[in-house]
Amino acid sequence: xxxxxxxxxxxxxxxxxxxxxxxxxxxxxxxxxxxxxxxxxxxxxxxxxxxxxxxxxxxxxxxxxxxxxxxxxxxxxxxxxxxxxxxxxxxxxxxxxxxxxxxxxxxxxxxxxxxxxxxxxxxxxxxxxxxxxxxxxxxxxxxxxxxxxxxxxxxxxxxxxxxxxxxxxxxxxxxxxxxxxxxxxxxxxxxxxxxxxxxxxxxxxxxxxxxxxxxxxxxxxxxxxxxxxxxxxxxxxxxxxxxxxxxxxxxxxxxxxxxxxxxxxxxxxxxxxxxxxxxxxxxxxxxxxxxxxxxxxxxxxxxxxxxxxxxxxxxxxxxxxxxxxxxxxxxxxxxxxxxxxxxxxxxxxxxxxxxxxxxxxxxxxxxxxxxxxxxxxxxxxxxxxxxxxxxxxxxxxxxxxxxxxxxxxxxxxxxx
Amino acid sequence: xxxxxxxxxxxxxxxxxxxxxxxxxxxxxxxxxxxxxxxxxxxxxxxxxxxxxxxxxxxxxxxxxxxxxxxxxxxxxxxxxxxxxxxxxxxxxxxxxxxxxxxxxxxxxxxxxxxxxxxxxxxxxxxxxxxxxxxxxxxxxxxxxxxxxxxxxxxxxxxxxxxxxxxxxxxxxxxxxxxxxxxxxxxxxxxxxxxxxxxxxxxxxxxxxxxxxxxxxxxxxxxxxxxxxxxxxxxxxxxxxxxxxxxxxxxxxxxxxxxxxxxxxxxxxxxxxxxxxxxxxxxxxxxxxxxxxxxxxxxxxxxxxxxxxxxxxxxxxxxxxxxxxxxxxxxxxxxxxxxxxxxxxxxxxxxxxxxxxxxxxxxxxxxxxxxxxxxxxxxxxxxxxxxxxxxxxxxxxxxxxxxxxxxxxxxxxxxx
Numbered sequence: 001x002x003x004x005x006x007x008x009x010x011x012x013x014x015x016x017x018x019x020x021x022x023x024x025x026x027x028x029x030x031x032x033x034x035x036x037x038x039x040x041x042x043x044x045x046x047x048x049x050x051x052x053x054x055x056x057x058x059x060x061x062x063x064x065x066x067x068x069x070x071x072x073x074x075x076x077x078x079x080x081x082x083x084x085x086x087x088x089x090x091x092x093x094x095x096x097x098x099x100x101x102x103x104x105x106x107x108x109x110x111x112x113x114x115x116x117x118x119x120x121x122x123x124x125x126x127x128x129x130x131x132x133x134x135x136x137x138x139x140x141x142x143x144x145x146x147x148x149x150x151x152x153x154x155x156x157x158x159x160x161x162x163x164x165x166x167x168x169x170x171x172x173x174x175x176x177x178x179x180x181x182x183x184x185x186x187x188x189x190x191x192x193x194x195x196x197x198x199x200x201x202x203x204x205x206x207x208x209x210x211x212x213x214x215x216x217x218x219x220x221x222x223x224x225x226x227x228x229x230x231x232x233x234x235x236x237x238x239x240x241x242x243x244x245x246x247x248x249x250x251x252x253x254x255x256x257x258x259x260x261x262x263x264x265x266x267x268x269x270x271x272x273x274x275x276x277x278x279x280x281x282x283x284x285x286x287x288x289x290x291x292x293x294x295x296x297x298x299x300x301x302x303x304x305x306x307x308x309x310x311x312x313x314x315x316x317x318x319x320x321x322x323x324x325x326x327x328x329x330x331x332x333x334x335x336x337x338x339x340x341x342x343x344x345x346x347x348x349x350x351x352x353x354x355x356x357x358x359x360x361x362x363x364x365x366x367x368x369x370x371x372x373x374x375x376x377x378x379x380x381x382x383x384x385x386x387x388x389x390x391x392x393x394x395x396x397x398x399x400x401x402x403x404x405x406x407x408x409x410x411x412x413x414x415x416x
Numbered sequence: 417x418x419x420x421x422x423x424x425x426x427x428x429x430x431x432x433x434x435x436x437x438x439x440x441x442x443x444x445x446x447x448x449x450x451x452x453x454x455x456x457x458x459x460x461x462x463x464x465x466x467x468x469x470x471x472x473x474x475x476x477x478x479x480x481x482x483x484x485x486x487x488x489x490x491x492x493x494x495x496x497x498x499x500x501x502x503x504x505x506x507x508x509x510x511x512x513x514x515x516x517x518x519x520x521x522x523x524x525x526x527x528x529x530x531x532x533x534x535x536x537x538x539x540x541x542x543x544x545x546x547x548x549x550x551x552x553x554x555x556x557x558x559x560x561x562x563x564x565x566x567x568x569x570x571x572x573x574x575x576x577x578x579x580x581x582x583x584x585x586x587x588x589x590x591x592x593x594x595x596x597x598x599x600x601x602x603x604x605x606x607x608x609x610x611x612x613x614x615x616x617x618x619x620x621x622x623x624x625x626x627x628x629x630x631x632x633x634x635x636x637x638x639x640x641x642x643x644x645x646x647x648x649x650x651x652x653x654x655x656x657x658x659x660x661x662x663x664x665x666x667x668x669x670x671x672x673x674x675x676x677x678x679x680x681x682x683x684x685x686x687x688x689x690x691x692x693x694x695x696x697x698x699x700x701x702x703x704x705x706x707x708x709x710x711x712x713x714x715x716x717x718x719x720x721x722x723x724x725x726x727x728x729x730x731x732x733x734x735x736x737x738x739x740x741x742x743x744x745x746x747x748x749x750x751x752x753x754x755x756x757x758x759x760x761x762x763x764x765x766x767x768x769x770x771x772x773x774x775x776x777x778x779x780x781x782x783x784x785x786x787x788x789x790x791x792x793x794x795x796x797x798x799x800x801x802x803x804x805x806x807x808x809x810x811x812x813x814x815x816x817x818x819x820x821x822x823x824x825x826x827x828x829x830x831x832x
Contacts, residue, residue, distance in 0.1 A: 008461055009769045010749045024447060027467075031444045033753075034767030034779065036467045045424055051443075051452045053467050287762055287784075302758035309725055309784075333426045337449075342718035346703055351450030353425045363450065368703075 004072055011035055012299050015069050017060045018079030019046030021352040021361065022275045022291075025283070026079070027052045029291035040069045047352040048079075063087045070096040077253055077298045078274050081109045082155075099201070099252035099298035100273045107249050108273045111182045112153040118268055121248055123241060125268045126260070127185040137171045137183050144185035150174055151182040162218065187267055193227050193259040194278035195242035198293040198303055199251050205243050206293060206303040208286060210235045213258070213278050219359070220277045222380060223315040225285055225308070228372055230261075238266050245271070254279070254294040277317065277361075282306075284348050284366050285313030310368035316379040318363040321387030324356040330389040340365075340382055343391075347382045362387075420488055427451055428715050431485050433476045434495030435462030437768040437777065438691045438707075441699070442495070443468045445707035456485045463768040464495075479503045486512040493669055493714045494690050497525045498571075515617070515668035515714035516689045523665050524689045527598045528569040534684055537664055539657060541684045542676070543601040553587045553599050560601035566590055567598040578634065603683060609643050609675040610694035611658035614709040614719055615667050621659050622709060622719035624702060626651045629674070629694050635775070636693045638796060639731040641701055641724070644788055646677075654682050661687070670695070670710040693733070693777075698722075700764050700782050701729030726784035732795040734779040737803030740772040746805040753802075756781075760798045778803075 006013045011034045016023045019041025027037040027048055040056050041049040049055045058065030060083050067090075070076050075097040088102035100108075107114045118125045129140040131150070141148050150171065152161035164186065165171050175181060192213045198206045209226035227235070242257040245268070256276035258269040279290035288296075288304030296303050322328060323336065331339065333356070340349065344367075351363040363386065367379040385391050422429045427450045432439045435457025443453040443464055456472050457465035465471045474481030476499050483506075486492050491513040504518035516524075523530045534541045545556040547566070557564050566587065568577035580602065581587050591597060608629045614622045625642035643651070658673040661684075672692035674685040695706035704712075704720030712719050738744060739752065747755065749772070756765060760783075767779035779802065783795040801807050 005750055008466065010772075011753070011767070011769070012750065028444050028447045031440060031467045032764070032766045034749075034765075034769050036769070049469070050424065051447045051469050053465070053469055053471070055469070287764075296757065301754055302761065304757065305762040307762070333450075334421055334428065337427070338717055341712065341720065345718065346721040346723070348448070348703075349450075350448050351427070353427070353450050353452070356426075 004074060006035070009034055012074035013038055013054075013072065014295055014298060015040065015073040015076045016048075016079055017066070017069065017076065017083055019043070019048040019055070020079050021047045021350075021354070021363075022079035023048035024051055024352060025280075025289075025350070026275060026291045026294060029289055030295055033292065033295060035295070038069065038073055040065065045355070047354050050353045061087075063090055066091060067094065070094075075099050075298045077294070078105070080274070081105065081272070085109070101250065101252065104249045104251045105273055108271045110153050111151055111270060112180070114268075114271060115182060117249065118245075121244070123245065123268060124265060126187050129183050131171075131175065131181045131183045132179065134168055134171050134175065137165070137175075137181075138168050140183050141168075147186050149184045149186050151184065152178050153180060153182055160218070187260050188262055190261040190263060191227075192269070193230070193238060193261050193266060194223075194276070195238045195257045195259060196254065196276065196279045196282075196290060197239070197242045197246050197257075198254050198290070198297040199246040200297045200303060201252050201300045203247070204303050205246060206288070206306050207239045207243060208279065208282060208290075208306045209308065210238045210259075211278055211281070219317070219319065219361075221317055221319070222376070223278050223281050224372065224376065225281045225313040225315075234261075234265065241266065241268070253298045254290050277364075280350070280364050281313040281315040281366055283350070285309055285315075285368055311370050312372050312375045313366060313368050314372070314376045314379040315364055315366045316383035317361055318351075318365065318383045318386045320356050320358045320360040320362055321384075321389075323387060323389045324358045324360070324362075328389070336386055336389060340386060343385075344378055344382045347378055420490060422451070425450055428490035429454055429470075429488065430711055430714060431456065431489040431492045432464075432495055433482070433485065433492065433499055435459070435464040435471070436495050437463045437766075437770070437779075438495035439464035440467055440768060441696075441705075441766070442691060442707045442710060445705055446711055449708065449711060451711070454485065454489055456481065461771070463770050466769045477503075479506055482507060483510065486510075491515050491714050493710070494521070496690070497521065497688070501525070517666065517668065520665045520667045521689055524687045526569050527567055527686060528596070530684075530687060531598060533665065534661075537660070539661065539684060540681060542603050545599050547587075547591065547597045547599045548595065550584055550587050550591065553581070553591075553597075554584050556599050557584075563602050565600045565602050567600065568594050569596060569598050576634075603676050604678055606677040606679065607643075608685070609646070609654060609677050609682060610639075610692070611654045611673045611675060612670065612692065612695045612698075612706060613655070613658045613662050613673075614670050614706070614713040615662040616713045616719060617668050617716045619663070620719050621662060622704070622722050623655045623659060624695065624698060624706075624722045625724065626654045626675075627694055627697070635733070635735065635777075637733055637735070638792070639694050639697050640788065640792065641697045641729040641731075650677075650681065657682065657684070669714045670706050693780075696766070696780050697729040697731040697782055699766070701725055701731075701784055727786050728788050728791045729782060729784050730788070730792045730795040731780055731782045732799035733777055734767075734781065734799045734802045736772050736774045736776040736778050737800075737805075739803060739805045740774045740776070740778075744805070752805060756798055756802060759801075759807075760794055763794055763798045 015038040017040045024047040030037040038054040039048045039052045085102045131137045147166040150163045196208045212224040212227035214222040246255045256272040259266040275290045283289045287307045348366045365382045367375045369375040431454040433456045440463040446453040454470040455464045455468045501518045547553045563582040566579045612624045628640040628643035630638040662671045672688040675682040691706045699705045703723045764782045781798045783791045785791040
């Protein structure tokens with residue numbers, strides 16, 4: 001049994017480090033399970049802090065704050081990878097449960113540690129080396145050819161901490177700044193995929209269909225589920241790869257394996273051990289969402305069905321765009337939400353409540369259906385309208401009046 | 417546009433009077449829309465108060481508490497019908513928005529007011545009369561025959577405030593206790609149905625499929641969506657009836673029309689103007705849940721698609737049963753949740769976090785699928801297991817070990 005339990009409800013209390021949108025959506029899932037997520041936020045205006053009942057303000061790098069968070073909870077988990085390993089070990093030593101544990105989590109925190117582990121396991125990944133000097137990089141490039149990809153081992157996300165270097169001139173400054181770097185071949189990429197699995201301490205594993213993640217400027221823009229046209233054998237291989245990694249590393253909770261699809265198969269890019277942007281589609285598109293599954297897994301509950309609820313699901317991120325500019329004079333957010341709902345009554349909105357800033361992940365939308373082109377078109381157009389206040393010409397409505405009529409027609413149809 | 421908005425998010429703030437499970441599930445829906453529900457709860461351990469960030473403790477019969485609740489919100493709405501009409505009028509007079517407004521809401525508060533309004537509109541309902549004396553009741557019974565049904569005009573719910581009287585002897589005490597009563601014929605009932613609609617101030621209406629509600633001892637036990645075997649013409653007539661009532665009464669928000677199906681058609685039993693137990697299935701079973709739709713409607717947002725996500729959805733309530741007894745020695749709640757998840761990985765749990773008491777609505781489960789008998793069997797067995805700790809023989813698993821294997825098989829299948 002999972003102890004300690006909340007004395008008010010006789011059910012578990014999960015603590016999540018981090019107050020962003022992943023924590024916000026995990027709280028939503030916790031509510032259905034009879035729980036209330038305890039959130040460690042750095043600011044009361046953070047996404048999850050705006051909606052959760054049990055919010056503790058504090059710093060995820062401060063052991064005292066982490067100890068306070070863990071007190072009386074069933075298990076501690078994360079919406080990001082930035083908690084120092086030694087603090088997690090201290091929580092374990094004090095008898096708290098931490099999921100994923102520090103020995104697993106370090107593979108999502110440090111890209112060099114991940115590369116070594118995958119090499120030891122013989123799993124497919126890009127050619128790589130650890131580089132401390134310009135000579136290390138040029139020696140590696142002599143083997144694989146320029147350009148090469150330089151990555152900071154820790155702290156990068158959403159394309160930050162990744163540089164494509166076309167020659168030795170571009171390397172010295174970066175090395176000086178960071179000390180050690182991971183250097184990788186630039187792979188011949190067909191597209192990016194993600195394989196998500198959940199794993200419980202008992203060892204049960206649940207797997208979702210492999211998805212395609214469409215990046216723009218290093219940031220996830222769309223997720224197509226399942227990955228369109230993916231060869232069934234390759235899809236199964238990618239799922240099995242994700243399960244092997246989860247088992248070998250002892251992951252507890254959600255694991256997202258970001259993959260490069262190449263002409264020869266798939267290569268592991270990086271890992272996330274938490275709910276992940278590539279799985280937001282599961283809220284509506286799967287019988288069990290990644291957020292509920294993460295809770296089930298860290299609590300050692302049996303996992304839920306990962307069956308899809310429709311043949312196709314598309315998630316599109318809303319990244320702060322033209323409407324986030326200080327000089328934006330078009331419709332405000334609330335007005336844009338009105339138009340969104342009028343024009344796309346079937347598209348599901350998820351808004352994170354954060355301050356609007358250019359490039360920031362502010363929300364996402366999900367559409368479901370049968371025909372990928374139609375579903376994708378609706379999701380992307382809705383997300384773009386929220387971000388930029390612009391309706392893609394391919395999905396334009398002539399004026400608001402026509403949009404209202406359109407929506408009214410759809411609802412008249414619903415009535416019968 | 418909807419004003420005032422939350423200055424932190426530039427989005428609306430909905431205040432809900434009442435901290436029960438309807439408020440709890442509405443908060444879940446609010447989170448996706450970028451909002452955080454403001455909840456008026458009477459106790460910090462109430463269902464919604466356990467999970468919402470913005471909780472005000474107070475009394476829904478106290479105008480000062482209601483004024484404090486309304487301050488700075490976009491609109492005030494309800495998870496029950498017990499707010500005095502004059503207080504709602506006072507909020508309106510102070511410039512607050514209240515949805516549904518008191519003129520509509522009174523039809524869900526007072527059964528005599530409802531009967532008069534339906535009579536004036538010529539809508540189908542049981543034969544009825546207002547009774548102040550035993551003679552009033554016997555005169556009515558002389559026309560329609562004994563037994564008759566006596567109802568308190570206000571304050572009844574879940575079968576409370578309803579008595580079947582078989583003769584004049586059973587009437588006097590009740591009249592003395594309540595003054596005026598509503599007396600109705602006992603209709604020849606085939607089954608009970610519910611038609612749910614949402615209506616916005618703009619006048620947009622969205623309608624879900626008509627459902628069958630299965631009552632046990634006056635309390636909703638199961639909801640079958642859509643109502644099995646319901647004649648299409650009668651289903652449409654019931655939907656149109658619900659739309660006419662919503663329009664005529666000026667309902668804003670969700671309206672549930674509880675119906676008796678008789679050999680000749682449908683008769684209106686009573687109304688609820690809020691999310692309702694007969695619509696819990698929409699969380700998973702419809703593109704837009706009743707909770708999201710209620711928020712959209714009271715905010716005058718365009719309404720969402722009410723298309724079903726599967727051919728059949730069944731909701732089963734978990735009413736406090738044997739496991740709620742003080743001398744229960746079987747598996748505790750957390751252990752029962754483990755078994756539930758192991759045995760029914762596709763069934764969705766909604767637990768309200770309330771103290772366990774016999775007969776109390778503690779949670780519900782929803783199952784989706786193609787075959788009504790299978791779907792209903794799974795939902796009902798899962799709910800019964802949570803309530804009574806007993807597995808229905810028709811859905812028994814021989815022991816925990818076999819249940820684990822069964823779940824493991826299902827997940828192995830998911831992986832491929």
